Amino acid sequence: MKLINVLSSIFKAELYCIVIVLLIYSCKPKNFDEPQISLDNYKIESGFKLQAVASEPFIEAPVAMDFDNKGRMWVVEMKGYMQNLNGTGDDLPNGTISILEDLDNDGITDHAKVFLDSLVLPRAIAHVYGGLLYAEPPNLWFVDIENDMPKNRVLVDSLYSDGGNVEHQPNGLLLHIDNWIYNAKSHFKYQRKNNKWIKKPTAFRGQWGITKDNFGRLYYNTNSVQLLGDYVLPNTLTENPYYKPQAGLNNKLTPNQRLYPLHATAVNRGYVKGVLSADSLLLNVTSACGPLIYRGNKFSNEYKQNAFVCAPEANIVKRNILTFEADSVTAKQAIEGEEFLAATEEGFRPVNLNNGPDGNLYIVDMHRGIIQDKAFMTPYLRSLLAKKQLDTIIGMGRILKVSAENSPQTTAINLDDLNTKTLVNLLNSDNGWLRDRAQHILIYKNDKAAIPLLKNILKNNTNEIANIHALYTLHGLNALNFNYLNSILKTSSVKTICHTLVLLKAFASEIHISKFNETLQYLLTKNNPEIDLYALSSLKNWLQLNTQTFFPVAHNIVSKYKNNTVYYEALINGLSGVEAEYVNYISSKEVTPGLKSMLNLVVANRVNKKQNGIYTRRKTYTDSRTAGYITYKNMCATCHGFDGEGIESLAPPLMNSEYITEASEKRLALVLLHGLTGPVHVNGKLYELSTTMPGLANNPDFSDADILNIIKYLKSAFAGTSEKITIDDLKSLRKLTPENGAVYTEKELADLIEN
Template sequence: MGLARYFLLFLVIISCKPSFKEPVISLDDYTLEDGFSLEVVASEPLLVAPVALDFDDKGRIWVAEMPGFMQNLDGTGEELPTGSITILEDLDKDGIMDHAKPFLDSLVMPRALALVYGGLLYVESPNLWFVEIEEDKPTNRVLVDSLYATVGNPEHQPNGLMMNVDNWIYNAKSNFRYQRKNGVWKKEPTTQRGQWGITHDNFGRLYYNNNSTQLMGDHVLPNRLVRNKYMVPRHGVNQVLTKDQRVYPLHAASVNRGYEKGVLNQDSLLMHVTAACGPLVYRGGLFPDGYDQNVFVCIPEINAIKRNITTFKDGMVEAKQAWEGKEFLASVDEGFRPVNLSNGPDGNMYVVDMHRGVIQHYAFLTPYLKKISAEKQLDTILDYGRILRIKNSNAPETKTVDLSTLSEKDLVNLLGSSNGWIRDRAQQLLIHRRNLALVPELKKLIEDSSNPLSQIHALYTLEGLDALNFDVLHEVVLSSSAEVAAHGLVLMENFVEERNLPVAYDLFKELLKRDEVALDMYLASTVGIWAKENKELFFPIIDELIKKYQENKIVHEAIISGAEAVIDPLEVYLGEKGVNEESDMSSMIAVTRERKINDKPNFIYSKKLPQTDSRTKGATLFRQICASCHSPSGEGIAGLAPPLLGSEYISTHLEQLGLIMLHGLKGPLLINGETYDEGHQMPGLVNNRDISDQDIADMISYVTNAFSNRPRSLKASNIKSLRDQKSKSGMEFTEAELRDLIDADH
């Protein structure tokens, strides 16, 4: 009996022995730019359908897995708790993950995560949760936002969760940002950005994209242009940075609208992006010259990753594709689905490969792609998932440093690292540890203008520690580069008080003499805040900026954004100074004033649904299905969808509106005098089994009430008859076809 017990104990010990067997996966089907190498860091069975990752202080990879997404062509089962968040470990220290440790399981479609504040922030729709971590186990779970990702299509729910240089967490597909201060979570409105994935550069500008626009971004730091809640910026944020949307696939990949004219070329190759996502500003410090702060973009529909070269001039961003005729990384493996990218603590770039045959959600899956996917058996590519690493072949091998073992002084030194991931994490660790004895060391970094990056990180570390003061910021702004001084001006707004006004005025006058556009943009954004305390002192500076930048609409937006509290007397003052009433500046002020009179704020500040229809089912459905593209206020979102306000399809032609909602609409479109090109396509809901005839009738009733002067409705029976009224192609309607129907009605 004793021998049996010992034998059983031996078996238990053997079964617990670490196993470092790692699967070998061929990458022969992948073509990567010369000078780089590609390797598999983690793969199935360690993970399945990864969609997002983050690294912890030890360099381990935390992954959000979404195996419930498109398990079949009908998309059934996505409501089941099959998702998880897993810790991937490299126990034998060979650079390849060999163990998976469950952290959270039984989750429904987890879509984003971020290791912040010593814990984990993660999304399980509709909630945003934060848990503390003890010995790799979750504890003390806190509900940060119960309305983070309301029920709706998972392709159009908030995601990203990225900590920026300014100590705020930003998201894609969301108009809110988050921060925890002294244990209390804060939520603030911000510009709504992108669709899937978000990234930032060294300065702190944000970049994002949507399916049909591979790279968008802001020219200015977050929230500088949205502080006046009645002004909607059109020039400084949500800008298309690369006009060229061409893609260069290696093979005839399966895409959702391949039947459309112009989507595929004569060789059946996709011409333009249709599923762009997961952008990344590379900040690792190891790639060759010319690669620093390039923006890489996932193009999963053609199994590729694109490279864009960025340049910065006069405070603005410009970008262009690195090459014509090829991509940075491309494959003929239709399972390769890059959906997110990340800078790593080792300076390399990491690719989240969902590795799934079908990534188009069933609600938008066209019969065309459904048929092709079945023929190619793409729906059978399941239960896979990979993390890939891209390295500079000529760079020295680097090892990940365990930041959790470093002293605070070591972390201060890392604020000047060439690796942006290291700088970001060192900043957050210093704030989290709250060792105020380090304040003198941080101030020394601020005074050293030879390393602007460490200056910026030191500034926001002090801001996070509540250890900044006006005198320190004054000196930084006066003696630093334009980028560092811009951050200093932003942070000085925390010290707007009577005793600082004369010093600020002298500083602003001195900055104007530097004649640097990149700095004047931020001066323009802040001077109105100071003018609230003394209009006579600061209005002349605004006048000088307007005359200096008569054609710069971003500067105009910056001025109006900061001047909400003084906008009426400012308008009077500018009139007295001879500012032309027909100038761009005067026009912007007039539009802002009209919005204020009509109590029509920027939709990011709306706390209720438009008008009185907020309690109807149609309003709820509109928010879930349509608002992510057209905005809750119906004003549209730049680069994504046209406005509903003022559209004749909303105000006049209900049957045509019903056809659009059922079968979709493709460009070119003429809406309110503006032409939207062929890249703008709205998919129909006819194949969405969760949307009934009554649902569509309810939405029509809502949008005609909310966005036109003619509240009307269609019966569910009318919607049912429209289901069989097809376009010539059998797919989306064109504007010409809808007009023919209108003419026939008359």
């Protein structure tokens, strides 16, 4: 009996061990063989190598990514987007955010685990504040991360993407050097302080993707303009609510939008004259997105701060060389007639770019046959997609890494394991990703031990970029004051001074006027255009305290830059609230007509309470115009702006436009039905935009009643009148298609209306 009991105990023990082993095994992440992806159909610039570091089955339809503090890739998978020619299923909760891992450390993803699932068209993420910020329209969410699992989800903004279709909703979530989070296709920025989320207005920027340079200027684009950007630091021209900057923000940086594809691709308006070459090659960008300023340290010096741009419609990643001046930035094609990366594989859809923790460049390849949203798809493209069977390229996705040809593979460091001194030292790194993360970690941890080390960086003043990071880290730690910043102005280099002027305005007070004026006079003796620009734009709080002291300073600076609108806008930013007094002050002084005109406009705007659209929300309606407002918000405002004032480089204004105000609504109806291409004149100004407005006549989602509702809203909101056109009129106008079978031109419309 004892022997039986012993054997029974042994058997139970062995069985118990087997169960434990099985349980342990079942909890281990599943490993797959690393997929072999051929890149033979890709051509990359000499001196570089291209590598697929993640692909299906680990990811599907990636549209954005971010790296965590361990160097792992987190990927946003928009699986519901254009799964077929009809775009059905885009409301299915099949989107995910996944963590990609390389368990055998060979540089290739061999495991993926889902962090969040059941999402509808998720579009952006950012690792901030120890958790994950993510966008799932219309909401912006934040979740803590505990053992790679979500915890304590918080709704940051229920109106993050209030309107717009999937191609035209906010995205980006770019953590900036100033500790704010910026977005493309949005005029809001976000920050968390004391566990509370703050949302503030900023300039409206771009369409899909946003990036920054080492100084802190922001860059973005629209589908037809490959690179747009700000000439100045964010918010330095938009603090006066009664002026909308025209010169310093949203500038077209590239002289042309040329593409050099390796093969003919399916594009939405290939039937329009001038879109394709004689060889059926796309001539200019039509889906530009995902710009990136390269801030890594693994490419040679000539590539530092180059601007890379995705052109998924042509299977291309472009490279531009930036040139920086005090009041401007320009960009040019790196190698004329050649692209940095081009492929003959039509499934290659680069939609976003990232700097990596290893200093290399990463490409988010959605790898999908259809990238044109159904709302704007032309019958021409639909037919071509079906003919080429591009709707069968689905269920795929890639992350590609670009590195120097002979560069060895490196292993990412775990930033969570680093002590205070090591994190502070990373601010001196020539890898921008490491600098950004080190700054944010120090602030998130509220690491007060870093303060003397940060001040030592500024004291040594040997690395200008490190200086700027140190300044904003101190700012995030609430370790700045007037006296300290004032001393920095006297000892630092130019770009550090510019940022210090921006930060110092928060400490403006009566007791500091004399000291600041003394420092300002010293700075002006440098005769540096960059310092002058930020001195002007940062005067707002000081002028509200004492115009007698600072009006002469402002006038002396702006007088040095005659007919330079960027400096005029910097002045107007600084004059917020005292514009009328300044106009009186300069009444007997020599001032250019251009500046006088701008100042008078601001004074009139303040009197008439006409604010920059980023500070206002348009009136909504509860009658028959409501449906029109909703459609305008979702379809039209993405290009013309919620305030109807137009968006630079994208679409002209509608406010008081002759297209809206004229008694006959036939021209407006024809444009809505059949589309319009430029150039066009609006309010006496010529707009030579490279965009084409698509018509809604072929869109099955829009009836004549829907179009009539849009007209009702447009007439009421932007002309203050009511409509006279009827449903029967629209039925007749549907039949008046353009002669070329495409869209109307301004002349064709005029001739048609006249006759």
